[in-house]
Amino acid sequence: MNALQIKKGATKHSAYNLRPAFSEIEERHTLAVLVENEPGVLARVIGLFSGRGYNIESLTVAEVDHTGHRSRITIVTKGTPQVIEQIKAQLGRIVVVHEVHDLTVEGPSVERELAMLKVVGQGDKRVEAMRMAEIFRANVVDTTLDSFIFEITGAPEKIDAFADLMRPLGLAEIARTGVAALRRGL
């Protein structure tokens, strides 16, 4: 398989139509869905994914416009190009969905996730955990003589890496928010 073929971002009208719509290769896409903040709207979105057998890798939701009652749902999903297109079309069909943006296709975007990690330990391990946290620019938001809670923000891969390092140092609990994402530039 030519490496170029999985390049993302090409559309039907693009000069670089390198993304065959019926390819079998699975891609990870980050979707931003702007919805009316009314009861049941999250259930509609989640029900769509479960009912039609689509994947959700992560999902975050919060109201972003209090006067306009809009919420932004950020979904990270995985599927073949055809499935991704279907997901977008099906989301767009929900009456209370206002906009669907495929951040993976629409150009470069910034993805961030927040995580809190509780690390339990004493002595050298505790010092080592603290040193690692500094390297990763994680903040300490709670401390006892036997534990820290670190707060870390970054791309999901960075959080994965940090968690991997903390595991032998006494990682006891982890809470992650899932990805929030915005397109770069205007």
Added chain:
Amino acid sequence: MTREMTGAKMVIQALKDQGVDTIFGYPGGAALPIYDEIFQQNDIRHILVRHEQGAVHAAEGYARSTGKVGVCLVTSGPGATNTVTGLTDALLDSIPLLVISCQVPTFLIGSDAFQEADTVGITRPCTKHNWLVKDTDKLSSTIHEAMHVARSGRPGPVLVDIPKDVQFASGTYEAPKPSTSHYKPRLKGDLEEITELVAAIEKAKRPVFYTGGGVVNSGPAASQLLRELVDATGFPVTSTLMGLGSYPASGKNWLGMLGMHGLYEANMAMHGCDLLINVGARFDDRITGRIDAFSPKSKKAHIDIDPSSINKVIKADIPIVGDVAHVLEDILKIWKSRGRKTEVEAVSKWNKQIDEWRAVRCLTYRQSETSIKPQYALQRLEALTKDRDRYITTEVGQHQMWAAQFLGFEQPNRWMTSGGLGTMGYGLPASIGVQIAHPESLVINVAGEASWLMNMQEMGTAVQFRLPVKQFILNNERLGMVRQWQELLHGERYSQSWSEALPDFVKLAEAFGAKGILCKDPKDLDDAIMEMLDYDGPVIFDCLVEKHENCFPMIPSGKAHNEMLLGDADTQGVIDSKGSVLV
């Protein structure tokens, strides 16, 4: 115009202002305030059904035969849950419906109150959209919005759930105004894509129109434009089960229905074409058969108002998102302005090839002197009723496919059948809804005895409202389609597929206060059908037919269009293990 009134009154006022004249429903505790308002007015007629599922199918029949939104009113809990099958049916066939379900008072929601069910939760996946109204002030605008959503874009069922305290409370009524909803599906197709399609039409040597329910849903203008385009180009046209009637069965370019039990010429044309123009259909699995062998040599254009239909199953080379009538109008305009060109010679050669396929006469069956063949019964029904102002509904199964094959439809909105969901028990209540909408017309439900029994309680509704619906039951004492599949796929082990302990349908009709007719001899059939037609009232026609007749042609599961079985072919082992997991 705004004024104060109770929520219950508001429901009636909003429906009136939306032009609703008929609702199908069944009362209950949580619905009492609205029923009290119904009692005190005469503008909206309430049709009391015998089961809430019947109400939804009747509203579907009403909606399909008129193009208007069908309206139902049901109580909380079981009233609402009984609508689920009908809502799903309407969702899959894109039928505009409004179901008003009542709910326990807001202060009891979540307490497992008597007749409480999470109606919006249960119906979320089987409606286009639904609402729980917790504030009487928002009730009228919600109903107006619900009607807008039901009829706009790809039509579908919506549900508004109204707690009892919201019905009792007073609030401000708002009259309908031009919708401010952001929900405004696009009607006009992209002109660049349409021009591409016109260019393909000009160059096509073996074209075919594949039309669907979208043509019917788009309104009478769409059927008119389709006829104009088909006749002007001379291209052959086939249709799905849902689209029958949008192009007349007597038209010279008509191929008949396509798909699993479609006509040989229609499926062969689909397989061999070089340009496939899908007009308001959705490449359902009953149509495509094996996906990787579906119409392998064609360029595919797909006109659909719902963007999610495009590329869902079959990749469209020319995708056009828009309303069928709007798009057909633009196609005609552009095609005419470019000089009305087609590859006349090639197309006429193609039509000759199609005539050869027609000559196979795929609907031929072995006639019998002693028993009534179901195909023969439908041929006689067609001959004796085709010139009348006729509407047909069906149940689901072999009889449904035979009806689609042997009855001809000249107009859209004349054929009401459960396509996508395949709901047994659809036809009788649907025929009631159609007859309510068209009191002077002939309404026939072509049924199988097993399907018909699923909602037979609605005979009571037919008798109560003096609806002269004709229940034409092809009684083979079998679940015919199940039996056929068991014969083909499961070694003739007929597990649970016969109808034991059937009622005497003549006595049953009499018990309901209707007329019953029994016919078992082909020689008596015409007279018996005439007796049914001449009777001014509901009739149950028990037509005892050949018990082991199979429905052909048939594309076996997992096969391509050119691998059809035609009637007497040896049917053993035709479906391999891969095909048998399909339905």
